[in-house]
Amino acid sequence: MANREFKSYTAEEVAKHNREGDVWVIIDSKVYDISRFADLHPGGTGVLLTESIAGRDATQAFYGLHRQEVLLRPQYARLQIGTITDEEPTIRLLAVEEPSRVPYAEPSWLAAGYYNPYYTDNHKKFQRAMRKFAMEVVYPDAMKCEENGKRISQEVVDKLCEMNIPAMRLGPGKHLKGRTLLGGVITPEEFDHFHELIVNFELSRFGTRGYVDALLAGEVIGLPPVLNYGSPELQAKVVPEVLSGKKFICLAISEAFAGSDVAGLQTVAVREGDEWVITGTKKWITNGVFADYFTVGCRSKDGYVVILVPRSDNVSTKAIKTAYSSTAGTAYVTFEKARVPVTNTLGKVGQGLQVILSNFNHERWMIVCTSLSAQRMVVEECLKWVNQRIVFGKPLSSQPVVRAKLANMIARVEAGQNWLESITHQMNNMTYEEQSDKLAGQIGLLKQFITRTGRETAEDATQIFGGRSITASGMGKLVENYHRTSPYDAILGGQEDVLGDLGVRQAIKKMPRNVKV
Numbered sequence: 341m342a343n344r345e346f347k348s349y350t351a352e353e354v355a356k357h358n359r360e361g362d363v364w365v366i367i368d369s370k371v372y373d374i375s376r377f378a379d380l381h382p383g384g385t386g387v388l389l390t391e392s393i394a395g396r397d398a399t400q401a402f403y404g405l406h407r408q409e410v411l412l413r414p415q416y417a418r419l420q421i422g423t424i425t426d427e428e429p430t431i432r433l434l435a436v437e438e439p440s441r442v443p444y445a446e447p448s449w450l451a452a453g454y455y456n457p458y459y460t461d462n463h464k465k466f467q468r469a470m471r472k473f474a475m476e477v478v479y480p481d482a483m484k485c486e487e488n489g490k491r492i493s494q495e496v497v498d499k500l501c502e503m504n505i506p507a508m509r510l511g512p513g514k515h516l517k518g519r520t521l522l523g524g525v526i527t528p529e530e531f532d533h534f535h536e537l538i539v540n541f542e543l544s545r546f547g548t549r550g551y552v553d554a555l556l557a558g559e560v561i562g563l564p565p566v567l568n569y570g571s572p573e574l575q576a577k578v579v580p581e582v583l584s585g586k587k588f589i590c591l592a593i594s595e596a597f598a599g600s601d602v603a604g605l606q607t608v609a610v611r612e613g614d615e616w617v618i619t620g621t622k623k624w625i626t627n628g629v630f631a632d633y634f635t636v637g638c639r640s641k642d643g644y645v646v647i648l649v650p651r652s653d654n655v656s657t658k659a660i661k662t663a664y665s666s667t668a669g670t671a672y673v674t675f676e677k678a679r680v681p682v683t684n685t686l687g688k689v690g691q692g693l694q695v696i697l698s699n700f701n702h703e704r705w706m707i708v709c710t711s712l713s714a715q716r717m718v719v720e721e722c723l724k725w726v727n728q729r730i731v732f733g734k735p736l737s738s739q740p741v742v743r744a745k746l747a748n749m750i751a752r753v754e755a756g757q758n759w760l761e762s763i764t765h766q767m768n769n770m771t772y773e774e775q776s777d778k779l780a781g782q783i784g785l786l787k788q789f790i791t792r793t794g795r796e797t798a799e800d801a802t803q804i805f806g807g808r809s810i811t812a813s814g815m816g817k818l819v820e821n822y823h824r825t826s827p828y829d830a831i832l833g834g835q836e837d838v839l840g841d842l843g844v845r846q847a848i849k850k851m852p853r854n855v856k857v
């Protein structure tokens with residue numbers, strides 16, 4: 341909104357407007373005329389007419405009951421008629437790309453006065469541009485779609501693709517060659533896994549978990565098998581369509597019959613001449629509702645095979661009602677004798693499991709990034725809330741039991757961040773083969789750690805926000821979203837216990853024979 345010229349009032353002048361039909365209040369040195377709004381106020385008229393509110397400074401009462409963004413909504417911002425003489429606002433809003441000043445709200449490499457071993461000025465420049473883009477372009481759509489459950493808007497998809505963000509989410513590699521990244525802030529040659537980490541973090545800090553998956557998560561996991569195992573002709577057709585946002589793709593592996601045990605798949609591919617004929621069902625398929633391509637894991641008479649299946653009359657998708665927003669497009673997919681040319685085979689017949697498994701480390705690492713970013717956002721929410729919420733006449737932060745919860749929350753998110761950055765540094769320096777050998781177990785253990793700590797933090801945050809954390813709107817809405825959806829991260833991309841076990845099995849496998857206690 342353009343800056344308006346406001347009249348200046350004294351507190352005494354405001355105090356005269358304290359009755360029905362003529363009510364003003366002061367909130368953080370700004371004067372609001374709420375005479376006509378009072379009847380429409382979602383919290384009721386009566387609360388605004390009480391002696392301690394009408395004509396008074398209602399700052400403390402207001403921030404105990406509303407998120408600060410309420411006053412930024414145009415319909416409420418326009419209720420402001422003036423400011424208080426010689427007073428300045430105490431609440432300063434951040435510029436979109438400005439890091440939060442709340443302790444632990446940002447990873448330490450972004451906090452003023454701290455040092456780090458991994459991120460360069462190039463990463464810092466990239467992070468600022470990415471946050472600006474995320475806040476200006478993605479955030480408004482995230483808020484809207486998380487609530488109405490509709491697909492990410494095509495306008496946002498087009499802008500994401502113009503910035504080559506979907507391409508960057510696949511990590512460094514040949515697919516970035518010749519692309520202008522984030523309007524040219526960095527070059528494809530400079531792009532590394534820390535840049536990719538930044539992209540994931542910046543897209544996941546709005547408290548809109550369904551929308552995090554709506555943001556083309558299907559592409560992040562469904563396109564790599566095409567890029568790594570598809571024929572050059574298939575790649576030449578499909579990769580540009582998907583990375584330009586004209587077509588959508590998803591990964592269709594899990595079934596009602598088989599989840600983490602991918603070897604139990606029952607979808608069947610039968611060879612008939614130059615075609616595969618595919619029959620079966622897939623469940624929990626992220627972005628499946630609006631996908632044009634499905635990267636499908638199948639059984640065949642010669643073993644497992646992965647096939648790229650375009651949407652056709654023989655492929656149908658049905659939305660699954662889940663605990664998070666339907667904006668993610670989670671689908672039940674049915675293949676009824678879907679016919680696909682054999683040239684759509686990804687990798688060798690019989691080696692399908694290898695194709696499926698080859699992308700798991702990257703997917704799990706990506707989930708760790710997005711999950712940790714959301715966990716940090718919850719820590720920030722709680723630190724702000726304990727500071728502003730007054731109970732029994734004192735801020736919530738004066739309660740030792742509340743501070744003990746915060747100590748655990750902070751320790752968890754910092755431990756996770758440090759482990760993640762250490763693994764990301766390894767990814768930057770290892771070949772793909774080295775990563776498969778040395779990092780699969782670690783990433784499994786890290787994901788188990790992050791998703792467990794995430795749920796503990798969700799529980800603690802719920803206790804801190806109390807009743808506000810069980811409503812999907814108002815003060816605790818971000819905590820409510822996180823509490824409801826944090827189990828997703830513990831399931832998607834590999835169930836938590838299975839991943840912990842993978843980490844330990846890998847360690848046992850590498851135990852030297854010549855050691856004893």
Ligand code: HEM
Nearest residue numbers: 365372382383387393398401402405406407410416814815
């Ligand atoms: C310009 C002034 C105000 C505006 C624009 C406003 C707006 C709103 C809105 C949009 C809500 C719905 C909940 C949300 O979205 O956060 C709400 C709820 C509420 N408001 Fe206000 N409000 C104002 C002033 C006040 C004041 C001064 C009080 C002081 C007592 C108050 C008390 C409440 C209460 C008790 C609720 C219900 C909260 C809940 O359900 O947890 N409001 N208000």
